[in-house]
Amino acid sequence: FKAAVLIQQWYRRYMARLEMRRRCTWRIFQSIEYACEQDQIKLHNFFSYLMDQFTPSSSKERDFISRMFVSGESYKEAELEKYCDYESIEVPDSYTGPRLSFPLLPDHATALLEAFKQKQYLHARYVLQLLHETRKHLKQLPNISHVSTCYSEEVTVCGVSLVTSACSLLFQNGLPSPSKSYVFNGDFVDRGKQSLEILIILFTFLLIYPKEVHLNRGNHEDHMVNLRYAFRVGLNTMLRVHGKKILRMFQNVFCWLPLATLIDQKVLVIHGGISDTTDLDMLEKIQRDKFISVLRMKKRKELSRKPELRALNGESKSETDAAGNEAAARLSLQPQSAQAPSTANRLEFSRWIRQTVQEQIDTCRRLVDISESEPEELTYSSMVSLKDADEPCWTRQEEWKQVLDILWSDPMPQEGCRENKVRGGGCYFGPDVTEKFLEKYNLQFLIRSHECKQEGYEFCHNRKVLTIFSASNYYEIGSNRGAYVKLGPDLVPHFVQYQANKTAHTLTMTQRISRVEESAFRALREKLFAHTSALISAFKAYDGDNTGKITLSNWATAVESVLRLGLPWRMLRPQLVRRTEDGMLEYKSWLDDLAMEQRSQERIQSSLLEVIYRNKSNLETIFRIIDKDHSGLISFEEFQQTWKLFSSHMNIELTDDGINDLVRSIDFNKDGNIDFNEFLEAFRLVKQCPS
Amino acid sequence: MASRKDAVVAEIEKKITKAFEVFDRESNKTVDVREIGCIIRSLGCFPNEAEVQELLDQVNIEVEDPSGFVHLDKFLPVMTKVLLDERFQPIPEDVLLHAFESLKGYLLRQNVILCCFSGEPFTQEEMEDMLNVAVDPETNILHYRDYLPKLVID
Numbered sequence: 077f078k079a080a081v082l083i084q085q086w087y088r089r090y091m092a093r094l095e096m097r098r099r100c101t102w103r104i105f106q107s108i109e110y111a112c113e114q115d116q117i118k119l120h121n122f123f124s125y126l127m128d129q130f131t132p133s134s135s136k137e138r139d140f141i142s143r144m145f146v147s148g149e150s151y152k153e154a155e156l157e158k159y160c161d162y163e164s165i166e167v168p169d170s171y172t173g174p175r176l177s178f179p180l181l182p183d184h185a186t187a188l189l190e191a192f193k194q195k196q197y198l199h200a201r202y203v204l205q206l207l208h209e210t211r212k213h214l215k216q217l218p219n220i221s222h223v224s225t226c227y228s229e230e231v232t233v234c235g236v237s238l239v240t241s242a243c244s245l246l247f248q249n250g251l252p253s254p255s256k257s258y259v260f261n262g263d264f265v266d267r268g269k270q271s272l273e274i275l276i277i278l279f280t281f282l283l284i285y286p287k288e289v290h291l292n293r294g295n296h297e298d299h300m301v302n303l304r305y306a307f308r309v310g311l312n313t314m315l316r317v318h319g320k321k322i323l324r325m326f327q328n329v330f331c332w333l334p335l336a337t338l339i340d341q342k343v344l345v346i347h348g349g350i351s352d353t354t355d356l357d358m359l360e361k362i363q364r365d366k367f368i369s370v371l372r373m374k375k376r377k378e379l380s381r382k383p384e385l386r387a388l389n390g391e392s393k394s395e396t397d398a399a400g401n402e403a404a405a406r407l408s409l410q411p412q413s414a415q416a417p418s419t420a421n422r423l424e425f426s427r428w429i430r431q432t433v434q435e436q437i438d439t440c441r442r443l444v445d446i447s448e449s450e451p452e453e454l455t456y457s458s459m460v461s462l463k464d465a466d467e468p469c470w471t472r473q474e475e476w477k478q479v480l481d482i483l484w485s486d487p488m489p490q491e492g493c494r495e496n497k498v499r500g501g502g503c504y505f506g507p508d509v510t511e512k513f514l515e516k517y518n519l520q521f522l523i524r525s526h527e528c529k530q531e532g533y534e535f536c537h538n539r540k541v542l543t544i545f546s547a548s549n550y551y552e553i554g555s556n557r558g559a560y561v562k563l564g565p566d567l568v569p570h571f572v573q574y575q576a577n578k579t580a581h582t583l584t585m586t587q588r589i590s591r592v593e594e595s596a597f598r599a600l601r602e603k604l605f606a607h608t609s610a611l612i613s614a615f616k617a618y619d620g621d622n623t624g625k626i627t628l629s630n631w632a633t634a635v636e637s638v639l640r641l642g643l644p645w646r647m648l649r650p651q652l653v654r655r656t657e658d659g660m661l662e663y664k665s666w667l668d669d670l671a672m673e674q675r676s677q678e679r680i681q682s683s684l685l686e687v688i689y690r691n692k693s694n695l696e697t698i699f700r701i702i703d704k705d706h707s708g709l710i711s712f713e714e715f716q717q718t719w720k721l722f723s724s725h726m727n728i729e730l731t732d733d734g735i736n737d738l739v740r741s742i743d744f745n746k747d748g749n750i751d752f753n754e755f756l757e758a759f760r761l762v763k764q765c766p767s
Numbered sequence: 768m769a770s771r772k773d774a775v776v777a778e779i780e781k782k783i784t785k786a787f788e789v790f791d792r793e794s795n796k797t798v799d800v801r802e803i804g805c806i807i808r809s810l811g812c813f814p815n816e817a818e819v820q821e822l823l824d825q826v827n828i829e830v831e832d833p834s835g836f837v838h839l840d841k842f843l844p845v846m847t848k849v850l851l852d853e854r855f856q857p858i859p860e861d862v863l864l865h866a867f868e869s870l871k872g873y874l875l876r877q878n879v880i881l882c883c884f885s886g887e888p889f890t891q892e893e894m895e896d897m898l899n900v901a902v903d904p905e906t907n908i909l910h911y912r913d914y915l916p917k918l919v920i921d
Contacts, residue, residue, distance in 0.1 A: 083863070087897060088804065089813050091805075092806075092807075096805065302828065306800070483822065490795070629781070
């Protein structure tokens with residue numbers, strides 16, 4: 077008996093340690109993920125800097141910068157059809173992938189699923205055609221879809237972002253049918269490499285079963301977020317050729333995705349959450365396609381409003397040849413480099429940039445940034461409703477906030493409603509906000525996604541808010557399970573959980589946790605390395621006598637003050653710091669050890685290296701914006717110019733030689749073009765060898 | 768001398784607070800009472816279940832908290848004392864080895880299961896995990912010499 081107790085005691089302790097590790101790992105991943113979303117702000121700063129402070133030193137530089145801002149798109153129906161036309165694309169006989177014909181049939185769906193499992197591709201022509209048809213279908217749908225369990229006995233709600241989980245879901249749970257509806261709750265486009273395949277599958281099912289399949293828009297179905305999270309149009313060269321068209325079509329399909337789904341008028345399904353100002357009536361009426369991206373691209377300073385703009389606009393008319401009034405589309409497609417003012421006048425230049433951009437906003441009226449100079453402007457939708465004298469009018473700003481909140485908010489345990497600074501969009505809403513909202517619209521509960529949960533689902537707010545997350549192994553194999561929820565006419569949720577990876581099953585809990593942990597710590601070490609100089613200063617502050625050592629306690633405080641990830645550093649310490657003497661850490665050598673883990677970059681100056689690591693995701697976005705044809709390649713000159721701009725913003729000295737060194741040291745030069753994906757790949761920490 | 772002790776106490780309190788925070792889901796200084804065992808153990812202690820319960824009783828000494836949550840303010844002083852007094856010391860490895868050896872006749876899978884139910888019984892999950900890791904699927908025997916180092920590794 078006693079022996080048994082002893083063993084159990086040991087065992088329980090061991091399990092407790094494991095549990096602690098698991099939680100810490102989870103925290104690491106989450107905080108890094110949210111920190112990435114904060115990078116958005118840094119990106120804004122960079123663009124503002126370019127607009128307001130930077131003086132281009134040559135016309136080439138000027139052109140280059142202007143290209144970053146001029147990315148207009150034509151939305152007029154006819155132009156869209158012509159630009160993204162698919163009929164002219166020929167499908168060669170050698171193509172062995174699935175061939176689609178419209179209207180789609182269930183056989184096409186099966187063929188597609190099979191093909192993707194075999195890692196085949198769908199030809200660009202069919203992709204474009206599919207997107208056209210999808211857009212046509214989505215346009216007729218209302219902002220809020222309605223599903224009733226009278227017609228379908230069962231409704232399944234999930235978010236899917238992997239082909240494997242889509243397959244298993246559909247085969248396990250059954251294909252859509254009149255008695256089986258599906259609601260896919262956004263974020264179809266994530267960081268996985270199979271984003272394109274997932275979208276194709278979902279859209280196919282949408283077209284085959286239009287009454288039984290419902291899609292909600294998620295925050296990732298957004299132009300700016302796509303740029304950031306590298307929604308790649310496949311590494312397939314064939315698709316790359318038509319990449320531009322495909323991406324443009326996607327943008328025009330995403331904006332037509334419905335914003336929410338209502339089940340039996342009792343359960344609201346949205347991607348993110350709500351805020352204390354969420355208004356379902358407004359949401360039903362707005363023109364959702366106007367919000368191609370709900371994230372602001374430019375941070376504008378508070379300037380004098382209309383008078384200046386009118387002046388600028390007046391100015392522009394005399395300067396540009398494609399006159400502002402003419403086809404807005406044509407204007408936006410051409411950079412106005414020929415007409416830019418002389419470089420000598422910095423103020424003029426930044427005004428010119430602003431004006432160019434402003435024109436786009438004014439003429440197209442569809443770009444992201446809500447013009448701060450026209451806060452009172454009534455939107456088209458509110459003007460329409462003006463016809464009924466009792467209807468309220470609302471501004472573009474208010475509409476935008478509604479959509480932003482729905483797609484980006486997160487529930488919090490405390491009461492109230494506050495801005496979600498972590499994500500950079502939406503709010504944190506408390507149980508009181510939920511309560512009021514449900515009461516106002518006579519609803520029973522909310523279903524949302526947006527946050528990864530260990531078990532695939534989680535209730536909060538007294539079981540009034542359900543988070544459903546269907547991508548298992550989201551951070552790493554074994555990190556979490558996925559789940560989907562089924563509702564019958566009684567609206568009682570039934571959950572199905574899974575972990576879609578064979579390896580995950582055969583691993584014991586210990587192994588699974590170790591693996592996930594390794595991944596998390598690698599990411600964390602990379603982050604630490606990226607802040608080397610800031611860390612050194614912070615450590616020195618605690619090392620008044622300049623001994624080169626600090627206490628572990630001070631180490632924890634210093635690291636948190638620099639990284640600001642809100643992590644329990646004391647708990648993580650054993651994994652991050654290997655050698656200590658009398659409870660003191662030699663920080664310089666610790667940082668050197670971290671540096672040792674990165675690849676062969678001795679020739680590159682360390683400050684530059686740090687900058688690269690710190691801003692990897694932003695650099696990626698910038699490269700992507702420059703890469704207009706979405707080929708993954710930019711010219712050497714463009715690469716150089718990007719670096720010049722970036723390093724002046726970051727206040728680093730960077731000579732031409734320095735840039736050449738960069739290029740040479742990593743052999744990714746392809747006929748004068750740089751594959752920036754490879755470039756960024758080169759800056760990853762090597763796996764640490766177990767000591 | 769007094770300040771030395773204070774420094775030690777402060778350090779211990781910080782440690783406890785940090786461990787507590789990891790399990791504090793709602794960031795409101797409370798944790799689910801079922802996690803207390805985990806927290807205590809992750810701080811380096813080796814209580815058995817009865818001892819954990821004892822500690823909990825001490826924490827809830829005045830009022831039994833019906834909500835099933837334990838507040839940091841109540842937990843901290845009790846736990847600090849535990850660490851200062853160095854209670855629930857780790858069981859030395861060789862004692863554990865002896866424990867396994869005394870069960871020699873019982874190392875077949877079925878008997879392991881029985882064992883799990885005696886003493887301070889394992890939950891279903893605990894038992895399954897132990898069986899998966901410790902028992903060799905082919906011979907159906909728990910090879911404690913192999914299993915022991917796994918348990919001991921920190």
